[in-house]
Amino acid sequence: MSSRGQDDTTIENGGDGTHVHTYDLRGVHFRYGRPSGLDGGWVLRDVTLQVQPGEMLGIVGPNGSGKTSLLKLLAKLAAPQSGDITLFGRHLAGLSQEETAQTIAFVPQEHAQLFPFTVAETVLMGRFPHRQRSRWSFGFGWEDQDDCHAAAQAMATMDITHLAERLVTDLSGGERQRTMIARALAQKPRLLLLDEPTAFLDLQHQLDICSVLRRLRDEQELTVVIVSHDLNLASQYCTRIVMLKDGRIAAIGTPSEVLSVETLRDVYGCTVLIDAHPESGLPRITLPGPSLPVHV
Amino acid sequence: MMPSAGHPTPTPATLTSPSFTPNLMQPGAHSTRVDRPLQGAILTRSRWCAVMGVLLLLSLILIMLCLQLGTQYIGIGHLVELLSSALVGTASEPDAYRTTGVILLQVRLPRVLLGFLVGGCLAAVGVALQALMRNPLADPYVLGVSSGAALGVAIAVLFGIGTTVLALSLLPVCGFAGSLVALLVIYRMAASYDRLPIHSVLLAGVILNAIFSALIMFITSIMEPNRSFGMMAWLMGSLTAPAYPVLIALAGYLLVGLVLLLKQVRVLNILALGEEPARSLGIDTERTKRVMFLLSALMTGAVVSFSGMIGFVGMIIPHAVRLVVGADHRLLLPASTLVGGMFLMVTDTLARTLFVPSEVPVGVITALAGGPFFVYLLVWRKDRLA
Numbered sequence: 001m002s003s004r005g006q007d008d009t010t011i012e013n014g015g016d017g018t019h020v021h022t023y024d025l026r027g028v029h030f031r032y033g034r035p036s037g038l039d040g041g042w043v044l045r046d047v048t049l050q051v052q053p054g055e056m057l058g059i060v061g062p063n064g065s066g067k068t069s070l071l072k073l074l075a076k077l078a079a080p081q082s083g084d085i086t087l088f089g090r091h092l093a094g095l096s097q098e099e100t101a102q103t104i105a106f107v108p109q110e111h112a113q114l115f116p117f118t119v120a121e122t123v124l125m126g127r128f129p130h131r132q133r134s135r136w137s138f139g140f141g142w143e144d145q146d147d148c149h150a151a152a153q154a155m156a157t158m159d160i161t162h163l164a165e166r167l168v169t170d171l172s173g174g175e176r177q178r179t180m181i182a183r184a185l186a187q188k189p190r191l192l193l194l195d196e197p198t199a200f201l202d203l204q205h206q207l208d209i210c211s212v213l214r215r216l217r218d219e220q221e222l223t224v225v226i227v228s229h230d231l232n233l234a235s236q237y238c239t240r241i242v243m244l245k246d247g248r249i250a251a252i253g254t255p256s257e258v259l260s261v262e263t264l265r266d267v268y269g270c271t272v273l274i275d276a277h278p279e280s281g282l283p284r285i286t287l288p289g290p291s292l293p294v295h296v
Numbered sequence: 297m298m299p300s301a302g303h304p305t306p307t308p309a310t311l312t313s314p315s316f317t318p319n320l321m322q323p324g325a326h327s328t329r330v331d332r333p334l335q336g337a338i339l340t341r342s343r344w345c346a347v348m349g350v351l352l353l354l355s356l357i358l359i360m361l362c363l364q365l366g367t368q369y370i371g372i373g374h375l376v377e378l379l380s381s382a383l384v385g386t387a388s389e390p391d392a393y394r395t396t397g398v399i400l401l402q403v404r405l406p407r408v409l410l411g412f413l414v415g416g417c418l419a420a421v422g423v424a425l426q427a428l429m430r431n432p433l434a435d436p437y438v439l440g441v442s443s444g445a446a447l448g449v450a451i452a453v454l455f456g457i458g459t460t461v462l463a464l465s466l467l468p469v470c471g472f473a474g475s476l477v478a479l480l481v482i483y484r485m486a487a488s489y490d491r492l493p494i495h496s497v498l499l500a501g502v503i504l505n506a507i508f509s510a511l512i513m514f515i516t517s518i519m520e521p522n523r524s525f526g527m528m529a530w531l532m533g534s535l536t537a538p539a540y541p542v543l544i545a546l547a548g549y550l551l552v553g554l555v556l557l558l559k560q561v562r563v564l565n566i567l568a569l570g571e572e573p574a575r576s577l578g579i580d581t582e583r584t585k586r587v588m589f590l591l592s593a594l595m596t597g598a599v600v601s602f603s604g605m606i607g608f609v610g611m612i613i614p615h616a617v618r619l620v621v622g623a624d625h626r627l628l629l630p631a632s633t634l635v636g637g638m639f640l641m642v643t644d645t646l647a648r649t650l651f652v653p654s655e656v657p658v659g660v661i662t663a664l665a666g667g668p669f670f671v672y673l674l675v676w677r678k679d680r681l682a
Contacts, residue, residue: 075576101578108572114432115568115623120337125566128577140626141562142341148334164337180573187577 020089022191022223023051023074028083030069043069044247047083056217056224058238060231062268065244067227068109068195074225075106075193101129105184107194112176116167119160119179123151126186147186154185158212174205181209185216192216194226198233206230210237231285235259236277243267259283339624347621351634355412358638362408362645363400367652370396407537410546411644411658412637414535414603415613417550419636421592421599422610423629424557427564428588429482431497433673435611436596439497440504441478442607445593445600446531447508448474450515453527468549472597478504479589533606533659535644546602553595554633560588561625568623606659608666609636615673 030044044066051057051074059067072078073085076092085092087103095103105126113122127147143151155161158178163171168179177197184192197213198206214237216222228234234241235255243251243258245267251258264285265271273286364370370378378397418436425434425441436442452470485500512531516524538546563584566574574581599606613636614628621627640658643665647658 072572077572077575097578097580101576104576106572106576108570111570113569114430115427116618117565117568117623118337120334121339121565121622121624122569124334124338125569125577128562128566128579131562143338148338152334164334183569183573 021050021086022053022055022088023049024084024086024089025049025073026084028073028080028085030066030073030078030080030083032069032078042247044073044080044244047247047249049242049249049252051223051225053223054217054221056214056226056237056239058234058241059225059227059244060229060234060241061244061250065267066247067244069247070242070244071106071193071195071225071227074191075104076100077106098129101187103189104191104193105187105189107177107180107184107192107197109195109199113168116169118164119166119168119171119175119182120151120155120164122168122179123155123160123182123186124148126154126183127151129187150188151182151186154182157185157216158182174201174208177201177205177209178212181212189222191223191225194224196227196229198228198230206233213237231259231264235282235284236280255282259285339622339627344627347627347631348634351631355634355638358641359408359412362411362641363404365645365649366399366404367649368396368399370400375400403537406540406543407535407644407648408641410538410543410602411535411641413547413550414599414606415609415640416633416637417554417595417599418606418609418640419613419617419632420554420557420629421595422636423614423625423632424560424564424588424592425610426614427568427625428585428592429497430568430570432615433498433611433670435608436475436592437605437607437609438611438670439478439482439501440508441475441482441593441596442600442605443505443508443512444478445471445475445597446605447511447515448472448477448597449601450512450527450531453523454515454519467601468546468598470597471599471601472594474508475596475600476590476593478508479593483585483589529657530604532657533604533662534647534655534657535603538602546598549598550595553591553598556591557588557595558629560584561629564588564625564629565623568625604657604659606640607663608670609640609662612666612669613639615669 026048028044028047028049029042030047031040031042033041035041047070059070061067069078073080076095079093087095092100117125124143124147127143127150130147130150131141132144152161155164158181160175160178160182163175163179166175168176171179181192181194181197184194192213194213197209201209210233213224213226217224226234226238238255240253241251241255241258242249243263250267251263259274260283261271261274264274271288273288274283275286276282277284360372360375364372364375374396378400382397382401422435425436425439426432428434448470449467451474452467481504482497482500485496516527516531519527563574563579566577566579567581567584571581614632617632617635618628621631640662643661644658647656647661650656
């Protein structure tokens with residue numbers, strides 16, 4: 001592992017066997033705005049976490065546990081008050097906006113679009129960080145062949161090629177989510193960060209999105225970090241899970257390590273049933289029925 | 297392109313080289329097949345040129361048409377003759393031409409051009425504000441930016457700044473100051489939420505409008521009666537033929553503003569996606585917003601100081617144009633500018649010809665057309681305004 005604190009500009013050399021984490025977070029504290037309350041109002045406290053290349057990391061936890069805030073820190077949409085975040089061995093804060101945008105793609109929680117862009121236009125927006133800057137482009141920056149190619153490819157990957165001419169205002173939730181992920185893929189990032197990609201989607205679309213993400217990780221060596229409410233999806237699709245409670249990491253590890261009755265009782269305050277998934281053998285979480293005593 | 301191995305490959309030497317798998321990234325025959333879906337679904341340079349060409353041609357035709365109409369009809373042959381002689385600067389013209397010539401060149405032409413400029417700028421500012429606020433109902437008039445500018449101008453007039461010839465250029469500055477105050481209030485509101493709910497923005501506009509109108513009414517009521525009448529007519533939004541040097545100065549000023557707005561069109565596209573996606577695509581959203589708000593305030597201030605509060609142009613026109621040419625601001629902004637220019641030019645021609653010898657303030661007509669349209673959007677299209 002490369003020692004931190006060395007020259008910021010050196011970028012890891014993959015050839016000599018040194019191993020550099022994709023992300024390396026050390027003692028990260030974060031809050032929005034000014035300190036408040038007795039405990040300082042921290043949203044995230046002392047988060048130390050490494051993300052490995054090619055991982056599919058799930059961030060889970062109860063409401064208000066800091067999941068989305070952690071994702072925003074990773075996406076450089078917010079900066080920690082203290083602690084240190086490095087990306088491929090370089091300080092995240094030291095990267096230019098452009099470099100960040102060419103490396104990290106961020107898909108926010110799904111929300112309705114108000115302007116009638118076509119799906120193809122929306123996906124092409126992901127090419128913005130790769131735009132050609134020239135004196136005469138005059139802010140118009142027409143997309144070139146490479147841009148169109150990357151967008152078409154991203155659309156094919158997300159299986160929305162047939163929607164190209166549709167307006168994003170007319171799409172269903174699942175189609176819109178796939179469009180937004182395609183937009184992120186057109187960015188040709190090395191990291192894909194998604195906030196609740198399966199929220200508000202029906203079962204079929206949840207499975208679709210998750211299997212596509214898993215495939216992207218496998219085929220394109222993309223590192224994927226998702227925030228999810230759905231412990232079962234996280235268990236089946238994530239290679240590793242971080243569980244947050246009140247802004248602290250309560251558990252971290254493979255789904256089998258993290259998703260235990262004790263941990264969940266500790267974090268969520270309720271007792272659930274956990275058995276093995278009939279196909280994958282990974283933990284499967286079931287809510288207790290009404291006849292069972294809630295507290296054991 | 298890096299070959300993909302079964303294991304996680306060692307990370308490349310730079311942050312910015314994505315490694316897609318080869319099977320998805322075959323150039324050549326594959327690419328033509330893959331790229332085809334984008335055809336027709338995105339804005340291309342050729343479509344841009346076609347639409348803008350048609351709109352420019354249409355603008356020219358309508359300008360000629362509006363120049364013909366008025367208390368005195370001027371035939372097209374006569375019109376062309378007068379215009380060309382004015383351009384060439386022929387000194388010897390028949391006496392019969394002289395009065396029509398004066399009407400055309402001193403009254404009608406500057407007024408038609410002013411209408412075109414004002415309408416174009418209002419529409420352009422509307423497009424910019426809508427993208428910035430992510431709100432299809434935003435408009436300088438609805439948001440209270442116009443009445444802020446009007447208040448600035450009214451204060452200037454009250455203290456006699458506007459009456460002196462030398463200080464004519466100061467009125468737009470006062471208008472700018474007023475609209476900036478209004479935009480600052482809205483900017484503060486927009487900064488404290490990620491995205492303001494549409495109805496809160498409208499409510500903020502209503503409140504701002506109420507406060508500014510009250511102050512304007514206060515100012516007009518303590519003015520001398522003969523000046524306050526002119527003030528009222530101006531407030532309703534009306535175009536009067538300016539002197540050429542003034543018109544040219546205004547045109548130069550507004551064109552600079554338009555060019556600066558045009559430089560941001562691609563950024564506006566991405567801002568319309570949402571604040572966080574825009575930031576994650578590498579856009580300094582705060583800086584962009586400041587620049588755009590400043591430009592909008594400058595342009596609204598100048599326009600209002602000349603033509604009063606002409607409402608709804610900045611909302612109807614972008615809406616209508618978006619339905620036809622799509623949402624891409626690269627085309628939407630310049631196309632809306634031309635269409636807005638045409639719209640106001642035509643409504644002003646109606647305003648000065650329909651009720652001859654009286655003249656209706658053009659703002660009355662745009663409000664009568666725009667108000668119901670606004671209600672229609674709010675009530676029947678609310679599904680689109682989540």
